[in-house]
Amino acid sequence: MNDFLHKLPAFLGNHLALSALFALLLLGLVATEVMLRLRKYKELTPAGLTLLINRDNPLLIDLSARADYEKAHVPGARHVMPSQFDPEHKDLAKAKELPVVVMDKDGRGADKAAQRLVKAGFAKVYTLGGGVAAWQQAQMPVAKGGK
Structure with a gap:
């Protein structure tokens, strides 16, 4: 696990588009769940x-x-x-x-x-x-x- 955390910043830096897409999808999923729970x-x-x-x-x-x-x-x-x-x-x-x-x-x-x-x-x-x-x-x- 410790090795993963050390390599994560390098991976994110090398794959900016994938990282941004993942962040947007994650944000969309969280927002959808929040809206469903608040209705x-x-x-x-x-x-x-x-x-x-x-x-x-x-x-x-x-x-x-x-x-x-x-x-x-x-x-x-x-x-x-x-x-x-x-x-x-x-x-x-x-x-x-x-x-x-x-x-x-x-x-x-x-x-x-x-x-x-x-x-x-x-x-x-x-x-x-x-x-x-x-x-x-x-x-x-x-x-x-x-x-």
């Missing part, structure tokens, strides 16, 4: 969502396209079109104290909805990481159809 909502795995459903009976909101929702959705999830999603709606505002899980087909669009819920004053906001696709991949039960 006001959490991402759940399918197993984590199962625990939450069994423990707290959360409100499940699926923002998938209608056709995707009808093909497969988490049992108990309510379908809402992304264009009609309004955290200030009177029916949704009643659930401010409940845990709310936002999901979509692949987990890409749920973050914006979760941020809107946090801004509207919802205390316990979650997203399903990977969306309904991750739920299916984990071989969890799905519901089909419009209800």
Whole structure:
């Protein structure tokens, strides 16, 4: 280990571009992790969502396209079109104290909805990481159809 520490300054001096690239990548990774830990909502795995459903009976909101929702959705999830999603709606505002899980087909669009819920004053906001696709991949039960 001592030999490594003595050779490190010479290596860094001989490989400035690689050293700078490594430092930038490391800084980017650290910044990303810090941002994920500081956001006001959490991402759940399918197993984590199962625990939450069994423990707290959360409100499940699926923002998938209608056709995707009808093909497969988490049992108990309510379908809402992304264009009609309004955290200030009177029916949704009643659930401010409940845990709310936002999901979509692949987990890409749920973050914006979760941020809107946090801004509207919802205390316990979650997203399903990977969306309904991750739920299916984990071989969890799905519901089909419009209800």
